[in-house]
Amino acid sequence: MPPQYYAPPPPPGPQYGWGPLPPQPRKRSGGTALLVVAVLAVVAAGGVFLAVKLTQGGGDGPATAAPVATESATPEPTTAPSSVPPPPPTAAPRPTRTTRTTTKVTPPKPAQTVNPATYNATHRLYKTGVMRTVNCKQAKTGLGNGSQSLAYFKTIKTCLDRAWPKQVAASGGPFRSPGLVVWGGSVNTPCGGGVGRSFYCPTTHTIYMESPSIVSFYKQNPTFGRMVGTFTMAHEYAHAVQWMTGLGVAYTRLRYDASAAGALQLSRRLELQASCLGNVFLGANRNSYGITGYAYQMWLYDVNNSGDRPPYPRDHGSTTNHGAWSRAAFQSRNPASCNTWSASPARVS
Incomplete structure (x- = not known):
């Protein structure tokens, strides 16, 4: 269960989402060597908007009111009048020595405030x-347009909905399948809007997947586009896991009193952990999903080249650290590899 804190949450701020996408790798004609494109492709959506809201899972269970304790007053005994004469007087009894019983009362322990760090x-x-693997398989549909993207992301989400409940329940959190919106152009949410980035909004417990950028990658290199789309979806779902388990709630409490530099470091810890947890899922399903051979090389290129770049703020972590956390999680398939909150500042720089 998420911890309870005394500090109020910060006002609505930026969404928790994916950072700048890596540059598009290109294959040389007839060869397998990759040429890194230095300029990030910017996709103009032309105002096209695709927003398909999928059915959200579960939702909060029905609230059950706790029983209210009631007290029933017991009437004091009364003496009814009687026609029987009173008994004759008797000698006063000798006083007897009474023994005083002392009961030791232990005061209740004061409620302890959980330190979010x-x-x-x-x-x-x-x-x-x-x-454990859920034998997740890639959707047969590609990512050639918005409707295909929707079908592709729905397939991945179905796998994620089967993979995470056991881990979330074992950590003490209630599992709720997040919603999914696939969009292009712009989108407005309680967490703010976004252009060119996918993100998760805790207020609506919904993942907002921006499709035009990934569609562009797919058209240039289908394998790379699939790996970018797959990893982005796993990353955003991991943010939902952070909020289901209370990690995200604690992050907002820590950020409330943080300095500007401290807030950026907290953001990096949150984002690097989301990438790490996303790759726990991908590593667990690498064989069934087909992250082998050339697809593995494209996944590796993605995670090793994702992260903060000028002029973006340093809120997602360096490409070096992003690759390190991602590779470790992919190999271990264990959330134990994702404790960014106890890592040194250098590992989350």
């Missing part, structure tokens, strides 16, 4: 063990 650094999620 300690909560995140020692979370039970890290002890839930290796994630």
Whole structure:
């Protein structure tokens, strides 16, 4: 269950989403060597908007009111009048020595406030063990347009909905399948809007997948586009896991009193953990999903080249650190590899 804190949450701020996408790799004609394009492709959506809201899972269970304790007053005994004469007087009894019984009362322990930094650094999620495969398979549809993207992301989400409940429950959090919106152009949410980035909004417990950028990658290199789309979806779903388990709630409490530099470091810890947890899922399903051979090379290129770049703020982590956390999680398939909250500042720079 998410911890309770005394500090109020910060006002609605930026959404928790994916950082700048990596540059598009290109294959040389007839060869397998990759040429890194230095300029990030910018996709103009032309005002096209695709927003398909999928059915959200579960939702909060019905609230059950706790029984209210009631007291029934017992009437004091009364003496009814009687026609029987009173008994004759008797000698007063001798006083007897009474023994005083002392009962030791133990005061209740005061409620302890959970320290959000300690909560995140020692979370039970890290002890839930290796994630088992759910034999997730890639959708046969590609990512050539918005409707195909919707079908593709729905397939991945179905796998994620089967992979994470056990881990979330073992960590003490209630699992709720997040919603999904696939969009292009612009989108407005309680967490703000976004252009060119996918994100997760805790307020609506919904993942907002921006499709035009990924469609562009897919048209240039289908395998790379699939790996970018797959990893982005796993990353955003991991943000939903952070909020289901209380890690995200604790993050907002830590950020409330943080300095500007401190807030950026907290954001990097949150984002690097989301990428790490996303790759726990991908590593657990690497064989059934087909992240082998050339697809593995494209996944590796993606995670090793994703991260903060000028002029973006340093809120997602360096490409070096992003690759390190991602590779470790892919190999271990264990959330224990994703404790960014106890890592040194250098590992989350």
